[in-house]
Amino acid sequence: MPQPSEDPASLPPQEAPPPIELPLPPPGTMGPPTEYVRLRRECPVARLRDEAAPSWFVTRYDDVRAVIGDARLTRPSVDGWSFRPEQERPDGPELITMMEMEGPRHTALRRALSEAFNARSVRRRRPRIRRSAERLLDAFADGDRPGDLIAGYTEPFPLLVVCESVGIPYEDREYYLPLADAALGALLTVEEARRVTPLLRDYVRSLIARKRRLPAADILSDLVRRCDRGELDEESVLSFGLSMLVAGYRTTTMFLSDAIVALLTEPGRYARLRDDRSLLPGAVEEFLRYVPVMNGVVVLQATEDIELGGQMIRAGDAVLPALASANRDETVFDAPEQLDLCRRPNPHIVFGRGAHNCIGAHLARAELTVGLEALLDRFPHLRLAEGHSPTWDDDSPAKSPLTLPVCW
Numbered sequence: 001m002p003q004p005s006e007d008p009a010s011l012p013p014q015e016a017p018p019p020i021e022l023p024l025p026p027p028g029t030m031g032p033p034t035e036y037v038r039l040r041r042e043c044p045v046a047r048l049r050d051e052a053a054p055s056w057f058v059t060r061y062d063d064v065r066a067v068i069g070d071a072r073l074t075r076p077s078v079d080g081w082s083f084r085p086e087q088e089r090p091d092g093p094e095l096i097t098m099m100e101m102e103g104p105r106h107t108a109l110r111r112a113l114s115e116a117f118n119a120r121s122v123r124r125r126r127p128r129i130r131r132s133a134e135r136l137l138d139a140f141a142d143g144d145r146p147g148d149l150i151a152g153y154t155e156p157f158p159l160l161v162v163c164e165s166v167g168i169p170y171e172d173r174e175y176y177l178p179l180a181d182a183a184l185g186a187l188l189t190v191e192e193a194r195r196v197t198p199l200l201r202d203y204v205r206s207l208i209a210r211k212r213r214l215p216a217a218d219i220l221s222d223l224v225r226r227c228d229r230g231e232l233d234e235e236s237v238l239s240f241g242l243s244m245l246v247a248g249y250r251t252t253t254m255f256l257s258d259a260i261v262a263l264l265t266e267p268g269r270y271a272r273l274r275d276d277r278s279l280l281p282g283a284v285e286e287f288l289r290y291v292p293v294m295n296g297v298v299v300l301q302a303t304e305d306i307e308l309g310g311q312m313i314r315a316g317d318a319v320l321p322a323l324a325s326a327n328r329d330e331t332v333f334d335a336p337e338q339l340d341l342c343r344r345p346n347p348h349i350v351f352g353r354g355a356h357n358c359i360g361a362h363l364a365r366a367e368l369t370v371g372l373e374a375l376l377d378r379f380p381h382l383r384l385a386e387g388h389s390p391t392w393d394d395d396s397p398a399k400s401p402l403t404l405p406v407c408w
C-alpha cells in the first residue's frame with residue numbers, strides 16, 4: 001500500500017520530472033506503448049501533460065497493485081476529473097456506473113451480484129456460452145472468404161453472452177451500442193459522453209420496467225426483485241445496467257481479438273493450442289497478462305495526499321494505473337515481452353483488486369476459454385488472409401483490431 005507521508009509539508013522538495021504525453025501503442029500494433037520500459041525504469045510515477053486536473057501515470061507492478069486496491073483513491077465521475085474548477089460543466093445527469101459508486105450502496109450491490117457472477121454460476125452457464133459461440137461460427141463459415149472475424153465473431157460473441165446472462169435484449173443493439181461506445185470514449189470525448197448519458201439511463205430504465213412486468217431468469221430480473229423487496233434502491237439497479245452496457249462486453253471483445261491475432265501471427269502457435277488443449281487454461285491467463293488493452297483506461301482520484309514512487313500526489317489529483325505495463329514488469333515476470341503459453345506462476349493483475357475489482361472476471365475467463373475452444377474446433381486451419389492486413393484504431397490507448405480478415 002502506498003503510505004501517506006506523516007506530514008506532506010515537511011517532505012524534502014522533489015525535483016519534478018518533465019510531464020509526459022499519455023503513451024500510445026505504436027501504430028498498426030496492439031502495443032503496448034514502447035515508452036513503458038523507460039517509464040518503469042526511470043519515471044514510474046509520471047505527471048501527464050495538459051490534463052485538467054494534475055494526473056499521474058503509474059507503470060510499475062507494485063505501485064499499480066497498491067493504488068488500484070487503495071480505498072483512499074476513488075473512481076471519479078467524468079466530471080470529477082475532466083474539468084478545471086473554474087470551467088462550466090454541462091447540464092444533465094452524470095454517468096454513474098458501479099465503478100463510481102462508493103460505500104454501503106456499492107457494497108450492497110456487490111453482495112446482491114456475488115452469486116450470479118461467481119465461478120459456480122459461470123460454470124453452469126458454460127454450455128449456453130458454447131452454443132452462442134457455435135451459432136456465430138456456423139454463420140461465419142457460411143460467409144465469404146476471407147471473412148472478418150471481428151464483425152463475425154469476436155464482437156457479437158461477448159455481447160450475446162452478456163445479453164443472455166443479464167437480460168439485455170440483443171436485438172436492441174443497434175440502438176444502445178453507439179451510445180455505450182460514446183460513453184466508453186469519455187477519456188477522449190467528454191461532451192459526447194454527457195450527451196448520451198440520459199439516453200442510456202432512459203434505455204436501462206425501460207428495461208427495468210420491462211423486467212418488473214415480465215420477470216425472467218436473468219440477473220437484471222433478480223436485481224429488480226431485490227429492489228422491490230427493499231434490499232437495493234432503484235438507482236443502484238440502474239447503475240448495474242449501465243455498467244453492463246459500458247463494461248460488460250467490449251473489453252472481452254478486445255482481449256479475444258488480440259489473443260487471436262497473437263495466435264495467428266506466430267507460426268505454429270495456433271496449431272500448438274489446437275493440438276494440446278491442456279494448454280488452454282494457462283494460455284488464457286497468459287493472454288490476460290500479455291494482451292495490452294488496459295493502458296490508462298482506469299482513472300482514480302486521490303481523496304488525500306499520498307506519497308507514491310517519490311512523488312507527492314495531492315488530494316484531488318487523478319491517478320492512472322497502467323495495468324498493461326504492470327503485467328509486463330520485468331521485476332515480476334521473466335521475459336515479460338514473450339507470450340509463453342505455459343507461463344507459471346502468472347500473478348497478472350488485469351482484473352484489478354480491492355473493492356472495485358472486476359465482478360465479471362469469471363465470466364470473462366469463461367468467454368475467452370470457450371470462445372477460443374470453439375474457434376479451434378470449428379476452424380482447425382484458420383489463418384490470416386494473405387494480402388489483407390488487420391486494421392487498427394491508432395488514436396486509442398486501448399487497442400484491438402477493427403477488422404481481422406481470415407481464411408480457413
Ligand code: HEM
Nearest residue numbers: 098099243247248251252255350351352356358359360364
Ligand atoms: C478480459 C475482460 C475484462 C477485463 C480485463 C476487465 C477488467 C476490469 C478491471 C481492471 C476492473 C476494475 C476497475 C477499477 O478498479 O476501477 C473492472 C471492473 C468491472 N468489470 Fe471488468 N473486465 C473484463 C470483463 C468484464 C465482464 C465480462 C464484465 C461483466 C459482464 C465486467 C464487469 C465489470 C464491472 C461491473 C466492473 C466494476 C466493478 C465495481 O466497480 O464494483 N468486466 N474490470
